[in-house]
Amino acid sequence: MNHSLNRIPAASVLAACVALTSVHATAAVKVCTFPGSPSASLDEAVARDAFAQAGIAATIVKHGIGDGDDDGVSLKELDKTLARECDVIAGFPRSAVADGSSSKLQFSHGYLRAGYVSIEAPDAAPQGAAKNTVAATYASPAQLIAVQQRSVKLHLENTSALTVEAVAKGQAQRAIVWYPAVVAYQLAHPPRRFTVAAAHSPYADWQLVFAFGPRTAALRQPIDAALDKLSNNGRLVTLTHDWAMPAHALDATANDDDAARFRDGPAASHAVAQHALLAMADANEAGDFVKIAADASGAPSFDQAQATHGKQLYSAACAKCHGAQLQGVTAPALQGPAFAPASNARLTIGGVFNYLSTNMPADKPGKMKDQDYADIMAFLLYSNGYHAGGGKLTADDARASTMKLNAGK
Structure with a gap:
């Protein structure tokens, strides 16, 4: 993805500034960053330059x-933050796979491609089981990417910094980690260097953007115009130089359609362009990712009662990451054409169920009852247009289904 930012007429900037003045009067705009984010210093620097370029007074609120909980900061919490403590969030990670958006949020153009990468430490010399171990950050995209790789032991850490350190200390042969965390770790430990490679997953590609709530939606246009100017005069390249991913680590799975979505303002659809929960199963073979069969077969039957029960289970165990409306938050969306397209699906019902029952929920993977997983699968099918019938879906039926996950009729 590049920073091909669209210019907007001066009149639009003036109109936006007038609207902004009506909200904030003469008060400086409060720009917040995520606590503990490895890119916080960069986010602050870009925010200062962007708002200064736009001629808007701003102050950084750290x-x-x-802090949220172990699963991160929810959209509900962010909505409250943008209604009270903050006017704008800098360093909001946005993805074409799970853009973490809601209808209340609008986004600027991306100012840094900050994806997930695979790293190794040549001088760490891992021993024994560590040679076949991949480190990842718990309940993050890194975990979703890592679990798709064959014949490896997963080493989970609570933070991205600890994930990088697991490789540095030889506790794991390599790690799937967010690239800004690698940069931050190297800045804190100057002698340390890592070899960096692409993670080979559609879920690896992210952009850092500014997020605006309803009160400050008028800010988006002047900030986009400012980012455009900073890009054209080379200042943005200078600011992001040390944080830019190496060219060889940029994964080809991010395509032009994905890039176009980062040039849009509001999130147009909760379905986004996400390639689905198991899309990484169809990723580059060089990354040795699991492939899932996609033979044709009949859809397994489920009844309305279990779909209703599945919804209750989903709300309790899955909605925090996948969204109350299955729209995707910190994990992929589970509804819509990107998850269950009208035709030419790459996933099968059995493939999705096998992943679901083995790896979810992220905090207790594979720990639910087989029938509970089947009920959640029934809810996912129902939510994607499949009709309830008279027969109850069993785990064995779901697991054996080789039907492509096309949207039901």
Whole structure:
């Protein structure tokens, strides 16, 4: 993805500034960053330059966003933050796979491609089981990418910094980790260097953007115009130089359609362009990712009662990451044409169920009852247009299904 930012007429900027003045009067705009984010220093620097270029007074608020819980900061919490403590969030990670959006948020153009990569430490010399171990950050995209790789032991850490350190200390042969975390670790440990490679997954590609709530939606256009100018005069390249991913680590799975979505303002659809929960199963063979069969067969039957029960289970165990409306938050969306397209699906019902029952929920993978997993699968099918019938879906039926996950009629 590049920074091909669209210019907007001066009149639009003036109109946006007038609208902004009506909201904030003469107060400086409060720009928040995520607590503990490895890219926080970069986000602050880009924010200062972008707002200065736009001629908008701004102040950086480092603790405006709550720490959330072990699963991260929810969209509900972000909505509250943008309604009270913050006017804008800098360093919002947005992806074509799971863009973490809601209808209340609008986004600027991306100012840094900050994806997930695979790293190794040549001088760490892992021993024994560590040679076949991949480190990843718990309940993050890194975990979803890592679990798709064959014949490896997963080493989970609570933070991205600890994930990088697991490789540095030889506790794992390599790690799937967010690239800004690698940069931040190297800045804190100057002698340390890592070899960096592409993670080979559609879920690896992310952009850092500014996020605006309803009160400050008028800010988006002047900030996009400012980012455009900073890109054209080379300042943005200078700011992001040390954080830019190496060219050889950029994965070809991010395509032009994905890039176009980062040039849009509001999130147009909760389905986004996400390639689905198991899309990484169809990723580059060189990355040795699991492939899933996609033979044709009949859709397994399920009844309405279990779909209803599946919805309750989903709300309790899955909605935090996948969204209350299956729209995707910190994990992929599970509804819509990108998950269950009208035709030419790459996933099978059995493939999705096998992944679901083995790796989910992220905090207790594979720990639910077989029938509960089947009920959640029934809810996913129902939510994607499949009709309830008279027969109850069993785990064995779901597991054996080789039907492509095309949207039901």
